[in-house]
Amino acid sequence: MEENKPTIEVLDHLPKAVEEAIHNGFAVHGQDHGIDVNYKKFVFVIKNAANGFMGILNGYTAFAEIYIEDLWVAAPHRGKGYGKKLLTTLEAHFRGKGFNNINLSSSAYQAPGFYKKCGFKEEFVRENKKNPKLTKTFLAKYFEEEVETQGILPTNGGTN
Numbered sequence: 267m268e269e270n271k272p273t274i275e276v277l278d279h280l281p282k283a284v285e286e287a288i289h290n291g292f293a294v295h296g297q298d299h300g301i302d303v304n305y306k307k308f309v310f311v312i313k314n315a316a317n318g319f320m321g322i323l324n325g326y327t328a329f330a331e332i333y334i335e336d337l338w339v340a341a342p343h344r345g346k347g348y349g350k351k352l353l354t355t356l357e358a359h360f361r362g363k364g365f366n367n368i369n370l371s372s373s374a375y376q377a378p379g380f381y382k383k384c385g386f387k388e389e390f391v392r393e394n395k396k397n398p399k400l401t402k403t404f405l406a407k408y409f410e411e412e413v414e415t416q417g418i419l420p421t422n423g424g425t426n
Contacts, residue, residue: 302419304329310355312339312348323352330417332360334370349377353384357407364415367408378403
């Protein structure tokens with residue numbers, strides 16, 4: 267029996283050392299092609315002293331794009347504009363920093379219409395015929411900026 271035979275494990279979470287190895291590997295591979303992977307996680311939180319966490323928006327940047335993983339507002343605070351406030355805060359935070367767009371996906375039972383009202387455009391829909399509530403809409407919102415600097419490694423003495 268071969269001692270170094272590969273095995274596959276299923277884990278409940280990604281160990282920190284493995285996550286770092288993956289990101290470093292992606293970064294080196296990107297650099298070999300003139301690309302800055304630019305992977306950074308972020309979280310925006312709305313909270314107050316009386317009720318604690320009212321809502322969160324978390325995601326990450328990669329290349330020239332921003333990805334929203336979760337937008338959640340606690341049930342007692344829904345319909346009060348906090349989701350929109352989180353989105354506008356995200357946009358303001360990244361506007362003017364050379365990013366191309368913001369991406370997200372929303373299941374049918376969630377809020378694809380909300381994102382459209384906030385200026386996101388539907389790119390495509392992945393239909394779930396067995397459970398239509400799980401049909402997924404993929405949306406994007408583009409920044410109206412002249413120059414996109416994220417995702418590209420500087421050349422020629424620091425200019426793209």
